[in-house]
Amino acid sequence: MRLVLLLCFFTSTFAAIAQDSTYRLHAVGVDAFKNVPFLVFFQEKTTLGLYTGERSSFYNPIIVEAYGQITTLKPNTFLNVGIGYASIERQLEQRLRQNIKGYYLKIGKEYHSKFRHSIENIFWGYNLILTRTAVEGLIDLQGNYFPSYSTQLPTDSGFGIGGDFSVGFSFLLFRRLQMRVVSRSGVAVSKISSPNVPYLPGVGIRLSNSLLSLSGGATIQLFYLIKRSPRHNLSN
Amino acid sequence: MLKRSVSTSDFLHLPANLHAMMKMGFISGLLLGFLFSCTEECGIIAEPTLAIIFPFTANKPVFTKIRAINGVKEIPKEGVKSSTIHSYGDIYLPLNLNADHTTYIFEQRNRVDTLTIFYQKNIYDINKKCGYIVDLEAPKLGNKIVSSFKRTQAEYYSYYSKQKSFTYREGGGGIVVQINEL
Numbered sequence: 521m522r523l524v525l526l527l528c529f530f531t532s533t534f535a536a537i538a539q540d541s542t543y544r545l546h547a548v549g550v551d552a553f554k555n556v557p558f559l560v561f562f563q564e565k566t567t568l569g570l571y572t573g574e575r576s577s578f579y580n581p582i583i584v585e586a587y588g589q590i591t592t593l594k595p596n597t598f599l600n601v602g603i604g605y606a607s608i609e610r611q612l613e614q615r616l617r618q619n620i621k622g623y624y625l626k627i628g629k630e631y632h633s634k635f636r637h638s639i640e641n642i643f644w645g646y647n648l649i650l651t652r653t654a655v656e657g658l659i660d661l662q663g664n665y666f667p668s669y670s671t672q673l674p675t676d677s678g679f680g681i682g683g684d685f686s687v688g689f690s691f692l693l694f695r696r697l698q699m700r701v702v703s704r705s706g707v708a709v710s711k712i713s714s715p716n717v718p719y720l721p722g723v724g725i726r727l728s729n730s731l732l733s734l735s736g737g738a739t740i741q742l743f744y745l746i747k748r749s750p751r752h753n754l755s756n
Numbered sequence: 757m758l759k760r761s762v763s764t765s766d767f768l769h770l771p772a773n774l775h776a777m778m779k780m781g782f783i784s785g786l787l788l789g790f791l792f793s794c795t796e797e798c799g800i801i802a803e804p805t806l807a808i809i810f811p812f813t814a815n816k817p818v819f820t821k822i823r824a825i826n827g828v829k830e831i832p833k834e835g836v837k838s839s840t841i842h843s844y845g846d847i848y849l850p851l852n853l854n855a856d857h858t859t860y861i862f863e864q865r866n867r868v869d870t871l872t873i874f875y876q877k878n879i880y881d882i883n884k885k886c887g888y889i890v891d892l893e894a895p896k897l898g899n900k901i902v903s904s905f906k907r908t909q910a911e912y913y914s915y916y917s918k919q920k921s922f923t924y925r926e927g928g929g930g931i932v933v934q935i936n937e938l
Contacts, residue, residue, distance in 0.1 A: 615889075616888065
């Protein structure tokens with residue numbers, strides 16, 4: 521049922537008709553779609569990683585990203601700046617509960633294809649990601665013959681750095697409202713790995729708990745294209 | 757000049773498919789070895805248990821009832837689980853993680869005994885695979901065990917276990933109480 525709803529959502533958005541071809545210099549955008557995979561796919565316990573075979577589930581995701589896209593002197597080349605906040609809870613088997621939260625900053629460049637200006641576009645780019653993450657943990661063991669036992673774990677916090685390569689396509693939904701479907705793969709270096717933190721804000725789900733780890737995913741962003749400045753003439 | 761490549765199957769006069777099978781076996785062995793070397797059990801993941809062993813074969817006690825002080829539910833007289841390949845116990849009883857000891861009352865037809873096992877809870881950040889785990893260890897001070905049974909002995913093994921080789925697994929046994937004489 522959830523898959524069907526997701527499919528309907530995709531179909532309805534792709535059917536939207538572009539209504540404006542305003543060329544833009546800058547854009548601002550948001551990405552709140554990153555919550556959806558956690559709400560759809562990770563509510564039930566799933567095995568992530570290859571180490572212990574322990575299963576975990578994610579719940580209560582709050583992941584919000586805001587973007588600014590600024591034109592550069594090079595044609596079809598943009599500078600991307602994004603800030604984000606992520607908070608997510610995780611249950612590992614029956615023994616560990618975690619609250620992972622953090623802020624992140626993304627800075628990168630994006631290259632747009634030329635066809636049909638801003639109505640439809642293919643783009644690719646790269647980002648540098650800086651993240652500050654804190655993990656609060658709770659060992660929570662369900663009792664059967666005795667009352668349940670729980671104890672707070674020390675908060676684990678620190679910085680991480682990552683990079684990603686993204687590719688996607690965009691189209692106008694309504695006037696200057698643009699939808700972007702982005703696929704990305706990346707790598708992160710972070711000492712925040714204990715105890716089993718598979719999610720790193722800004723990077724996403726990591727494939728291992730090691731210092732260097734890979735990640736990837738896809739998301740949908742909404743951008744508002746800022747009308748060109750009257751002082752600039754794009755034909756020059 | 758024609759050169760003929762010599763494979764190990766030619767050299768050992770083995771049929772080609774046998775050579776392929778040996779190769780597959782070797783790769784599978786390596787893979788299995790790797791998997792075994794990675795197998796870990798991350799300490800206590802549910803209510804831990806205490807294994808009780810009666811090291812004599814004749815006249816093992818038959819309990820009519822087993823109770824635990826501060827327990828919320830009656831313990832089955834045959835215990836809460838059975839032995840596994842990694843640990844052996846005649847009876848497995850639950851341990852109370854909210855205290856540093858658990859007291860059991862064992863009822864037989866004409867006899868009632870008590871046994872109190874003491875332990876110390878420790879939390880470790882064991883590695884990047886398991887992260888934080890809870891383990892139970894022998895108390896640093898004081899008694900390990902107090903009982904009305906005549907001769908008892910307690911051993912403390914880690915609840916965290918790791919497969920070290922095909923045949924050897926380290927830890928995982930937990931607390932074991934041996935009742936040598938009733």
